[in-house]
Amino acid sequence: MVIRVENLIKKYDERTALDGLNFTVEDGDIYGFLGPNGAGKTTTIRILTGIIRADSGQVIIEGHDVFREIMEVKRLVNALPESNGYYEWMTAYEYIEFFSNLYEEKKSKQGILKLLDDVGLNGKEGHLIRSFSRGMKQRLGIARALINRPKLLFLDEPTNGLDPKGRRDIHDLLIDLNQKQGTTIFLSTHLLDDVERLCNRIAILNYGKIVRAGDLREMKGKGTIEDIFFLSTKEGAQ
Numbered sequence: 651m652v653i654r655v656e657n658l659i660k661k662y663d664e665r666t667a668l669d670g671l672n673f674t675v676e677d678g679d680i681y682g683f684l685g686p687n688g689a690g691k692t693t694t695i696r697i698l699t700g701i702i703r704a705d706s707g708q709v710i711i712e713g714h715d716v717f718r719e720i721m722e723v724k725r726l727v728n729a730l731p732e733s734n735g736y737y738e739w740m741t742a743y744e745y746i747e748f749f750s751n752l753y754e755e756k757k758s759k760q761g762i763l764k765l766l767d768d769v770g771l772n773g774k775e776g777h778l779i780r781s782f783s784r785g786m787k788q789r790l791g792i793a794r795a796l797i798n799r800p801k802l803l804f805l806d807e808p809t810n811g812l813d814p815k816g817r818r819d820i821h822d823l824l825i826d827l828n829q830k831q832g833t834t835i836f837l838s839t840h841l842l843d844d845v846e847r848l849c850n851r852i853a854i855l856n857y858g859k860i861v862r863a864g865d866l867r868e869m870k871g872k873g874t875i876e877d878i879f880f881l882s883t884k885e886g887a888q
Contacts, residue, residue, distance in 0.1 A: 651676055654710040655708070656709075658708075660693055669858040669859050670707075673860055679850055681834075682837050691839075691840075697709065726800060728798055730792060730808055731791050742790055753797060768796070783816070785813070792823065804838075806838045807840070808824070809844055852864070854879060
């Protein structure tokens, strides 16, 4: 088991963002974390990656308590940066080199070039990030998230705003990471096409609670992913 979350609660003033969250993620999963905007997906990722603290509950990642052993957890995980996390005056090479220097095991020149090649940016290492399309920036962000060869990769809306080809390219990249490198992926999204193509297990979140969770193939035996999603979020609103 890679992630175990138990009774996670987070409030902002009088608003409850997470209301007793419970779920597990297994080794090798591409785990889809679904929900409408405002359901609590991003808050969950920020807690799991140690950016913010929960009010109560427990998060265990690879046997480590996130609230007590955050440095051990950070060695095992990484996350795709938000859209404003790119230094656009840098080249792609400089960007990866800069973040590589923040880790104990720095990447060599060949290591950086291989990482860029792995995410489909071969030949783009000398290009300024400001010249990149949104899809290329997403690829670069994934390269940054792979610097420490994480066992667990968190992605928050990785294909949001991309055209169909860009989304397909990111899909192919994530499948390759999961199947060839054994990376467990926690994918937060509201895009059902992403879930359909990528995920083996899912949880549907609404109003800070998981309203349905399980094996995606088993769920699809009871209806389309759209039916399952909309029925679950409707039930969660009641």
